[in-house]
Amino acid sequence: xxxxxxxxxxxxLFMVKKMAQPKVxxxxxxxxxxxxxxxxxxxxxxEELVVLYGPVDLxxxxxxxxxxxxxxxxxxxxxxxxxxxxxxxxxxxxxSDIKLETNSLERKLALAxxxxxxxxxxxxxxxxPSSLIMATAKDFSHRVPLAHGIxxxxxxxxxxxxxxVLDWTYPDFRQEGYQAFFxxxxxxxxxxxxxxxxxx
Numbered sequence: 001x002x003x004x005x006x007x008x009x010x011x012x013l014f015m016v017k018k019m020a021q022p023k024v025x026x027x028x029x030x031x032x033x034x035x036x037x038x039x040x041x042x043x044x045x046x047e048e049l050v051v052l053y054g055p056v057d058l059x060x061x062x063x064x065x066x067x068x069x070x071x072x073x074x075x076x077x078x079x080x081x082x083x084x085x086x087x088x089x090x091x092x093x094x095x096s097d098i099k100l101e102t103n104s105l106e107r108k109l110a111l112a113x114x115x116x117x118x119x120x121x122x123x124x125x126x127x128x129p130s131s132l133i134m135a136t137a138k139d140f141s142h143r144v145p146l147a148h149g150i151x152x153x154x155x156x157x158x159x160x161x162x163x164x165v166l167d168w169t170y171p172d173f174r175q176e177g178y179q180a181f182f183x184x185x186x187x188x189x190x191x192x193x194x195x196x197x198x199x200x
Contacts, residue, residue, distance in 0.1 A: 027089035027196075028126035029189040031182075032102065033134075035065055035081045035121035042082055044112065045120045048105055049084065053098075057087040057188055060181040067172045074117045081172070085185040089192060090126065092133075096150035098124045099135035125155065127185055129193070132156040142168050158186060 030053055034045045042062075050056060060083040065071075071079060090098070102122040109120045125134035132155045136143065143151035155173055157164040163179040172178060 025092045026128070026193060028092050028128050029185055029192070030086045030088070030090045030098065031083055031125050031127050031132070031185060032086075033081055033083050033121075033123035033125075035071060035075070035079055035123070036119060037076050037079050041109070041113065041120050042080075045105075045109060045122065046084060048109065049086075049102075049122075052101060052105070053086045053090075054088040055086065056084045058085040058181070058185050059083070061177065063172075063175070063177055065172070071121060075119065075121065083178070083181050083185075085127065085188065089189075092126055092128070095124070095126055095133070095135050095152065096146040096148050099137070099150045100148055103137075127182065127189055129186065129190060130158055132158075132182055140168070156182060158183075 032049055032053075034042055036042050036045065046056065046059075062080045062082050065079040065081040102124050106118055106120055106122055109115075110118055113119050123134060125132060134153045134155050135146070136151050136153050137149055139145075139151055140153075143153050146152050153168075154166065155169055156179070157166065161183065163183065165174050
């Protein structure tokens with residue numbers, strides 16, 4: 001009986017040693033999409049985002065945002081979209097707070113432009129070596145609750161040097177232009193992560 005108990009105790013200790021231990025998350029690259037109808041709105045939004053999150057290290061071309069008319073009633077027609085990535089890496093746990101901050105910034109920009117509705121739409125997300133995760137306040141079956149009513153939307157996966165779309169990837173994120181930007185931002189992220197000290 002004593003031998004049997006010793007064997008069980010040994011197996012338990014082995015299991016504890018093999019059990020995965022939580023580690024601090026790798027920092028992620030903050031990205032933000034800006035939807036607006038004129039260059040003044042884009043420039044002001046970027047200026048305010050830099051105040052909050054530091055220098056931009058990559059800016060996408062201006063893409064036509066014409067794949068949906070969802071925002072036209074609120075923001076007008078002829079909308080464009082531009083993405084920014086930021087040099088300073090962030091903790092992934094910050095994503096819900098950042099979404100709340102950009103929501104507040106949208107309201108601030110509406111006041112600054114004297115707009116009765118929303119002149120700028122801001123979509124923050126985090127870029128990780130394996131994925132792009134965007135923040136949203138809209139619930140859906142595949143979205144993960146974070147905090148404060150904000151959900152994580154897994155938008156894209158990265159496999160080696162290619163992009164993999166998912167069943168729920170938004171149609172505009174399937175465009176080559178978008179994906180080229182995120183691959184370039186990912187290369188910047190990988191270089192930054194290599195320069196970090198080893199994690200304990």
